[in-house]
Amino acid sequence: MTRATLARLFAAIVVLTVVIAVPMTQIHWDGTQASSQADQIDTLLNVMIVLSSFVFAVVLVMLGYCIWKYRAKPGDESDGEPIHGNTKLEVAWTVIPTVIVLFGAIYSWIVLGDIETKAADALPVNVTAQQYKWTFNYPLPNGQSVSSNKLVVPSGRQLDLHLTSLDVIHSFWVPEWRIKRDLVPAGEGGNDIDNTVRVTPDRLGTYNVVCTELCGFGHATMRALVQVVPSDQFASWLAKQPRVKPQAGTATGSSTGSPSEYSNGSPTGGP
Amino acid sequence: MVAALKRPGLGRAALGGLLGFGFGYGLVVVLRLISGLPATQTAQTGYPQLIVGMITAAFGFLIGLGAFDYWFRWAAGAPTYPAELEHKAHGAHSWRDYFKFNTDHKVIGIQYICTTFVFFFIGGAMAMIMRTELAQPGTQIVEPGTFNSLFSAHAAIMIFVFVIPVFAGIANYVLPLMIGAPDMAFPRLNALSFWMLPIAGLLFVGSFLAPGGGFDAGWTGYAPLSTGAPLGQSFFNLGVQFAGASSVATALNFLVTIITMRAPGMNFWRLPLLVWANLSTSLLVVAATPFIAGVQFMVLFDRLLHTNFFQELNGGDVLSYQHIFWFYSHPAVYIMMLPGFGIVSEVISTHARKPIFGYRLMALALIGIIVLSYTVWAHHMFVSGMFAWLRIPMMITTLLIAVPTGIKIFSWLATLFGSKLHLRSTAMLFALGFIVTFTIGGISGVMLGMVPIDIHVSDTYFIVAHIHFVLFGGSVFTIFAGIYHWFPKMTGRMYDERLGRVHFWLTLVGMLGTFVPMHWIGMEGMPRRVADYSAQFGDWNLLISCFSFLLGAAQLIFLYNMIVSWKWGPLAGDNPWRARTIEWLVSSPPPIFNFDQIPRVVGGPYEYGVPGARHAILGPAEAEVGAAEPAVAGSAGTGPT
Numbered sequence: 018m019t020r021a022t023l024a025r026l027f028a029a030i031v032v033l034t035v036v037i038a039v040p041m042t043q044i045h046w047d048g049t050q051a052s053s054q055a056d057q058i059d060t061l062l063n064v065m066i067v068l069s070s071f072v073f074a075v076v077l078v079m080l081g082y083c084i085w086k087y088r089a090k091p092g093d094e095s096d097g098e099p100i101h102g103n104t105k106l107e108v109a110w111t112v113i114p115t116v117i118v119l120f121g122a123i124y125s126w127i128v129l130g131d132i133e134t135k136a137a138d139a140l141p142v143n144v145t146a147q148q149y150k151w152t153f154n155y156p157l158p159n160g161q162s163v164s165s166n167k168l169v170v171p172s173g174r175q176l177d178l179h180l181t182s183l184d185v186i187h188s189f190w191v192p193e194w195r196i197k198r199d200l201v202p203a204g205e206g207g208n209d210i211d212n213t214v215r216v217t218p219d220r221l222g223t224y225n226v227v228c229t230e231l232c233g234f235g236h237a238t239m240r241a242l243v244q245v246v247p248s249d250q251f252a253s254w255l256a257k258q259p260r261v262k263p264q265a266g267t268a269t270g271s272s273t274g275s276p277s278e279y280s281n282g283s284p285t286g287g288p
Numbered sequence: 289m290v291a292a293l294k295r296p297g298l299g300r301a302a303l304g305g306l307l308g309f310g311f312g313y314g315l316v317v318v319l320r321l322i323s324g325l326p327a328t329q330t331a332q333t334g335y336p337q338l339i340v341g342m343i344t345a346a347f348g349f350l351i352g353l354g355a356f357d358y359w360f361r362w363a364a365g366a367p368t369y370p371a372e373l374e375h376k377a378h379g380a381h382s383w384r385d386y387f388k389f390n391t392d393h394k395v396i397g398i399q400y401i402c403t404t405f406v407f408f409f410i411g412g413a414m415a416m417i418m419r420t421e422l423a424q425p426g427t428q429i430v431e432p433g434t435f436n437s438l439f440s441a442h443a444a445i446m447i448f449v450f451v452i453p454v455f456a457g458i459a460n461y462v463l464p465l466m467i468g469a470p471d472m473a474f475p476r477l478n479a480l481s482f483w484m485l486p487i488a489g490l491l492f493v494g495s496f497l498a499p500g501g502g503f504d505a506g507w508t509g510y511a512p513l514s515t516g517a518p519l520g521q522s523f524f525n526l527g528v529q530f531a532g533a534s535s536v537a538t539a540l541n542f543l544v545t546i547i548t549m550r551a552p553g554m555n556f557w558r559l560p561l562l563v564w565a566n567l568s569t570s571l572l573v574v575a576a577t578p579f580i581a582g583v584q585f586m587v588l589f590d591r592l593l594h595t596n597f598f599q600e601l602n603g604g605d606v607l608s609y610q611h612i613f614w615f616y617s618h619p620a621v622y623i624m625m626l627p628g629f630g631i632v633s634e635v636i637s638t639h640a641r642k643p644i645f646g647y648r649l650m651a652l653a654l655i656g657i658i659v660l661s662y663t664v665w666a667h668h669m670f671v672s673g674m675f676a677w678l679r680i681p682m683m684i685t686t687l688l689i690a691v692p693t694g695i696k697i698f699s700w701l702a703t704l705f706g707s708k709l710h711l712r713s714t715a716m717l718f719a720l721g722f723i724v725t726f727t728i729g730g731i732s733g734v735m736l737g738m739v740p741i742d743i744h745v746s747d748t749y750f751i752v753a754h755i756h757f758v759l760f761g762g763s764v765f766t767i768f769a770g771i772y773h774w775f776p777k778m779t780g781r782m783y784d785e786r787l788g789r790v791h792f793w794l795t796l797v798g799m800l801g802t803f804v805p806m807h808w809i810g811m812e813g814m815p816r817r818v819a820d821y822s823a824q825f826g827d828w829n830l831l832i833s834c835f836s837f838l839l840g841a842a843q844l845i846f847l848y849n850m851i852v853s854w855k856w857g858p859l860a861g862d863n864p865w866r867a868r869t870i871e872w873l874v875s876s877p878p879p880i881f882n883f884d885q886i887p888r889v890v891g892g893p894y895e896y897g898v899p900g901a902r903h904a905i906l907g908p909a910e911a912e913v914g915a916a917e918p919a920v921a922g923s924a925g926t927g928p929t
Contacts (some may be wrong), residue, residue: 046811058740069731076727083704088852097642097707107646110698111691118687125738126680132740185513188747192813195744200671204600210673229747231506234433237818281789
């Protein structure tokens with residue numbers, strides 16, 4: 018291959034990379050950003066889209082070039098050049114992808130650390146799932162709590178969500194927040210399940226909690242309303258809600274399900 | 289009639305199945321009555337009389353079929369086995385032999401391929417029903433519970449009784465020929481492996497008849513949803529045992545065959561890459577498959593015997609199900625992909641008329657993939673609530689596994705470089721199409737490997753898109769490439785290339801149209817495994833459904849082409865692609881014992897363009913000296929009888 022062909026192929030790869038990457042990064046694939054975590058995750062996604070576009074462009078250009086250039090003429094039954102390999106090239110396409118994916122790993126690790134950092138003033142909310150409904154419980158300083166079937170939260174303050182399931186595995190997801198975590202049923206001792214997830218809503222509006230772990234025939238419609246409101250509005254909403262006295266043994270915040278609730282949910286699940 | 293039921297065959301197998309079921313059912317009833325319990329138990333996680341009955345029915349079926357006849361005689365100390373009986377069960381003399389217990393690897397290969405394609409069309413029909421339901425938001429044609437059973441069965445059927453075994457079928461046919469062996473190392477075990485497969489498939493399909501409907505906890509069957517699900521779940525637990533046992537026995541067979549039965553001169557660096565691929569796959573199967581077999585038994589025991597593996601209120605641990613399940617099921621992704629890599633290497637090298645670029649690195653990349661694939665399973669569990677720090681090492685290994693996979697893609701492209709590329713074979717179209725679609729699946733896989741992105745898109749339609757780019761754009765494309773490539777060898781006839789091309793282009797367009805938009809709606813907020821969805825996704829889903837119907841219809845063209853060409857296609861000749869590997873040196877279809885004389889291997893498998901280079905020589909050595917292109921085809925007559 019001549020130097021000029023090589024340059025033309027490289028140019029084609031660059032052009033195709035730009036053609037794919039520019040529109041792909043302009044579209045907000047993940048939809049509305051409504052948490053302070055969302056922006057970092059979407060930026061990571063966009064960086065990956067650019068790198069992926071390059072890799073995909075390399076494959077498409079080389080494939081297209083070979084089909085165009087080396088397609089056998091009708092009747093040509095001879096063999097191609099007996100090239101068995103090229104050590105330099107093979108080392109290159111081992112090392113370069115390794116560097117790219119390790120960059121991706123370190124970048125992801127940094128983003129993960131950032132989005133999971135706990136804020137000092139985080140608002141604790143206990144989230145309880147059961148077939149097929151959500152319950153949100155706000156512990157109050159005086160030992161009482163507020164229970165609601167919609168998640169009303171103040172804007173701009175980190176939420177410290179404690180997740181519990183009463184029957185099978187469910188999963189808490191608000192697409193606009195980009196945050197998801199399974200709610201795992203656990204017995205005494207909790208089986209070392211990481212049941213805390215943090216997110217900082219920063220955009221006023223109404224969203225949905227979507228259950229994303231198959232939990233039975235009602236899985237598709239297992240949703241709850243999320244309202245992100247200004248913090249003074251949240252305070253007045255909370256003040257207006259009826260108080261519930263927590264039962265013994267549930268004050269730790271890691272579990273909102275009272276013992277009697279456990280026996281209501283069928284431990285084996287199923288319809 | 290009575291005589292027919294005494295001979296090994298499907299008649300006696302049906303009788304054996306019935307007697308086996310009666311025995312198992314009766315045993316449970318009698319034991320229950322002796323213990324003072326009601327005769328039957330019909331709690332939804334129970335039905336011991338049916339479960340035991342189904343297990344004994346399966347063994348009764350296999351015994352009736354004749355799978356154990358030889359071993360029973362041998363165990364009973366019978367001195368010899370009548371030779372005429374032995375040879376009767378080896379090789380196909382008429383179409384009826386394909387419906388019997390047969391020890392010829394070529395018959396078994398075709399039995400595998402035809403059976404698995406039956407399940408491919410059943411699983412595909414389920415997908416069509418699901419896409420019809422999903423064409424609009426709301427509930428139209430199936431209830432949400434039935435919908436859950438449909439996608440669970442679709443996945444279980446496609447994975448356990450289509451993709452994994454169809455590769456075993458293709459390799460069964462081709463691999464012994466490729467290494468110059470007269471058959472597999474253990475022909476009877478090979479036949480038994482095949483006949484366990486329809487049992488698994490029947491259990492998956494038959495679960496829809498169970499009280500409470502088919503299994504509906506997904507093919508992943510996460511506890512505790514599965515431990516409390518209706519009876520259909522037990523059908524899944526049992527089906528996986530038979531599919532798994534079949535897989536493990538076949539993998540052992542491949543390993544022993546590849547290691548001990550290579551023709552003289554066939555050292556490991558002369559093995560065709562399809563053989564390397566099946567060697568790697570088999571290493572994965574024998575070590576990983578026992579984990580899914582074990583975990584499905586644990587679920588069955590929780591359901592039936594009140595063990596507490598996953599009953600959280602009784603000290604069980606829900607998350608451990610996922611760890612054990614994925615410790616198999618991630619390597620399973622490579623079990624479903626590596627044989628396809630092998631097929632693509634054969635097809636590309638043959639139709640590009642060039643040696644595979646970087647042959648040794650290609651083989652080593654396979655080994656790299658199998659080693660890494662054991663260290664990545666928990667990337668399916670980034671949002672599961674597992675030990676948080678475990679996400680980091682699992683992310684790094686997951687991303688690193690893209691490196692050996694990338695090596696393979698780049699090496700195939702480099703193989704095309706400087707080639708004499710022929711696009712006349714549909715096999716080559718599917719192999720080149722695979723490079724594009726599988727690259728997309730690999731790219732989305734790298735994105736999913738990154739924890740922050742995975743947190744957002746896991747359990748959404750993005751996952752559905754990714755898995756289908758890998759399993760359809762990856763595995764199924766290579767399966768089609770393999771079927772088209774070896775169809776002339778297996779049947780002796782040529783398929784219709786024009787219909788093949790139509791099949792390829794419709795499949796490619798249907799596939800892209802179906803699965804590309806799924807990425808978008810997943811990222812925007814549509815969860816997977818839902819019968820109903822938010823109205824905002826209605827237009828996209830309608831479009832996806834339309835393309836999926838195109839995709840489904842295209843497969844009917846394939847079916848028509850295969851059936852008609854098998855019967856009426858023009859004769860193909862021994863080596864229509866002018867390939868170099870050994871299976872093309874014998875007649876099409878090959879004689880019953882493959883070779884009159886064991887071939888001698890004298891060079892690498894892909895020495896296209898190297899003057900005077902040969903891979904293998906058939907027939908007496910002196911006859912071949914100096915012959916550039918000897919007429920070896922005629923030397924393979926009928927095998928010894």
